[in-house]
Amino acid sequence: MSTRKATSMDVLLVEDSAGDVRLTQEAFRNSNLNIRFHVAVDGTEAMAFLSRTGAYADAPRPDLILLDLNLPKMDGREVLARIKANDSLKLIPTVILTTSDAEDDIIFSYQLQANCYLTKPVHLDAFDGLVKSISEFWLNTVKLPQQSHFRKS
Amino acid sequence: MGTTEEKNLTVEVLLVEDNPGDVRLMQEVFGKTNARVRIHVASDGVEAMAFLRQWGDYAACPRPDLILLDLNLPKMDGREVLALIKEDAGLKSIPTVVLTISDAKADIKKSYQLAANCYLTKPVQLDEFERLVTSINDFWLTKVKLPQRAQGDHA
Numbered sequence: 001m002s003t004r005k006a007t008s009m010d011v012l013l014v015e016d017s018a019g020d021v022r023l024t025q026e027a028f029r030n031s032n033l034n035i036r037f038h039v040a041v042d043g044t045e046a047m048a049f050l051s052r053t054g055a056y057a058d059a060p061r062p063d064l065i066l067l068d069l070n071l072p073k074m075d076g077r078e079v080l081a082r083i084k085a086n087d088s089l090k091l092i093p094t095v096i097l098t099t100s101d102a103e104d105d106i107i108f109s110y111q112l113q114a115n116c117y118l119t120k121p122v123h124l125d126a127f128d129g130l131v132k133s134i135s136e137f138w139l140n141t142v143k144l145p146q147q148s149h150f151r152k153s
Numbered sequence: 154m155g156t157t158e159e160k161n162l163t164v165e166v167l168l169v170e171d172n173p174g175d176v177r178l179m180q181e182v183f184g185k186t187n188a189r190v191r192i193h194v195a196s197d198g199v200e201a202m203a204f205l206r207q208w209g210d211y212a213a214c215p216r217p218d219l220i221l222l223d224l225n226l227p228k229m230d231g232r233e234v235l236a237l238i239k240e241d242a243g244l245k246s247i248p249t250v251v252l253t254i255s256d257a258k259a260d261i262k263k264s265y266q267l268a269a270n271c272y273l274t275k276p277v278q279l280d281e282f283e284r285l286v287t288s289i290n291d292f293w294l295t296k297v298k299l300p301q302r303a304q305g306d307h308a
Binding site: 084087090091093101103106107110111113115116117118119130133136137138141142143144145 | 272274
């Protein structure tokens, strides 16, 4: 169907839990896609990465953002609002991946134009399965906004 | 408090699509894979907006949990429908998946700019189309947390 496997995709994971970072990376690694993984451990770092400031001057523009809501320094809701208020960054699909099941967080995230909202399962295998679905759906099924560097099949 | 799944047993999907063959295929695939799904069809953009705003004959229609939107539609274009949904404070939180034959970069970019939740192209091959509809069901209707329907929706 697609030849994206030949090209690398950049995924920015905004997550402060080291355990969840590792689980997510491992699940993506098993997906058969050529993924370059970038981690920001708080909201301020995520915005520096996305706006390529300071140490992130050479950061690539991510193809997909996975965003936790509860983050140190700058909250995930604020990061989401900033991404979606920026004419260039708003095009990057931003997937909320959080432990929060609160209806307020769900509705608020969609109102801020999160592309989708997912809750982290408690069990390891379910977490792994969810990350694989994210990878399969967003990186192998959806048409992403920047595909100029992908060859047509 | 119960989960969304417990409270709303049916999942209302609005399919905005003018091609009867595609409508039938999607109805069949959803029918086979998810007994909770109720498909509503709007065959042009004007009808889609009437459905979403519950105008006239659509007064008793439910608020959809998910919208599948074609881009090339009669009367009102899908791009215009998307823009209207995403600038309406009451409708913008409904996940709107663009599903179209257009592979044009300009359409993909424009759709994300207008805050489409994702963009998918319709495969030409029947089995691939079926697989795509199955993956929409698997991802959007079993994995994703959808916003709860507005209060007062007793449809």
